Amino acid sequence: MKKIVVAIDGFSSCGKSTMAKELAREAGYIYVDTGAMYRAVSLYCIQNGWMTDSEINAEELEKHIHSIRIEFKPNAEGKADTYLNGQNVENEIRTLEVANGASRVSTLGFVRRELVRQQQLMGVEKGIVMDGRDIGTVVFPQAELKIFLTASPEIRAQRRLDEMAAKGEKVDFEEVLANVKERDERDQTRAESPLRKADDAIVIDNSALSRSEQTEILRTLFAEKTLD
Numbered sequence: 001m002k003k004i005v006v007a008i009d010g011f012s013s014c015g016k017s018t019m020a021k022e023l024a025r026e027a028g029y030i031y032v033d034t035g036a037m038y039r040a041v042s043l044y045c046i047q048n049g050w051m052t053d054s055e056i057n058a059e060e061l062e063k064h065i066h067s068i069r070i071e072f073k074p075n076a077e078g079k080a081d082t083y084l085n086g087q088n089v090e091n092e093i094r095t096l097e098v099a100n101g102a103s104r105v106s107t108l109g110f111v112r113r114e115l116v117r118q119q120q121l122m123g124v125e126k127g128i129v130m131d132g133r134d135i136g137t138v139v140f141p142q143a144e145l146k147i148f149l150t151a152s153p154e155i156r157a158q159r160r161l162d163e164m165a166a167k168g169e170k171v172d173f174e175e176v177l178a179n180v181k182e183r184d185e186r187d188q189t190r191a192e193s194p195l196r197k198a199d200d201a202i203v204i205d206n207s208a209l210s211r212s213e214q215t216e217i218l219r220t221l222f223a224e225k226t227l228d
């Protein structure tokens with residue numbers, strides 16, 4: 001079976017990482033959550049006091065961009081946790097505040113260039129499933145399988161709310177919905193690598209699909225692309 005690159009892009013909280021992780025596990029591929037990388041940069045800015053509600057200190061961030069080390073290491077359950085300069089930040093990066101900051105730092109060209117460079121290095125040997133916003137358009141335009149995942153904003157907000165509630169976090173639906181819509185809007189309208197469907201991407205709307213149904217669709221597409 002030939003090794004390929006699988007690029008999964010789409011809107012916030014629609015299930016990209018759920019399907020990407022599942023496929024990577026089954027195929028024995030590396031899985032990379034590029035959103036976690038933008039979230040780690042966001043957390044780094046917050047920790048250093050470089051991000052307020054209205055501004056990002058882009059000058060300081062640019063000076064330090066090469067000192068930000070992001071790694072993924074398996075935890076006791078075998079899932080990859082995100083590390084920022086040696087610290088496990090997997091839980092910290094999943095807040096709405098960090099998500100919002102991620103969508104703001106991701107508009108900066110020098111941030112995107114550095115993270116894209118690292119992502120391309122991770123995929124040189126193929127055998128990788130990567131999810132994000134620009135994987136099929138910018139990071140791996142030659143990816144053999146490209147998916148553009150979507151679902152209605154209300155369904156996506158409810159899924160994210162359920163996930164946060166399961167972790168014991170108290171957030172309200174309107175707050176999560178506003179966060180999802182604001183990030184979608186910023187992702188689609190930014191000048192640098194805006195979120196858009198690659199011309200050769202396959203669109204999957206999973207609003208009415210279960211996790212296993214969406215994985216089955218992906219599994220079938222993957223099998224077709226990896227036939228020798």
Ligand SMILES: Nc1ncnc2c1ncn2[C@@H]1O[C@H](COP(=O)(O)OP(=O)(O)O)[C@@H](O)[C@H]1O
Pocket residue numbers: 011012013014015016017018019131159160162163206209210211214
């Ligand atoms: N088809 C689905 N039906 C219901 N919930 C789903 C489905 N796919 C994913 N989820 C859940 O939705 C939430 C967001 O999924 P996630 O994979 O983190 O999205 P993304 O990577 O696009 O942000 C998670 O809690 C996940 O378990």
Ligand SMILES: Nc1ccn([C@@H]2O[C@H](COP(=O)(O)OP(=O)(O)O)[C@@H](O)[C@H]2O)c(=O)n1
Pocket residue numbers: 011012013014034035036038039099102103104106131132133134135183184187
């Ligand atoms: N390849 C990527 C991945 C994420 N991002 C940005 O990073 C933010 C967080 O990404 P994420 O994938 O963790 O977000 P969710 O879909 O999990 O809510 C997004 O809102 C995007 O603005 C990006 O610009 N490019």
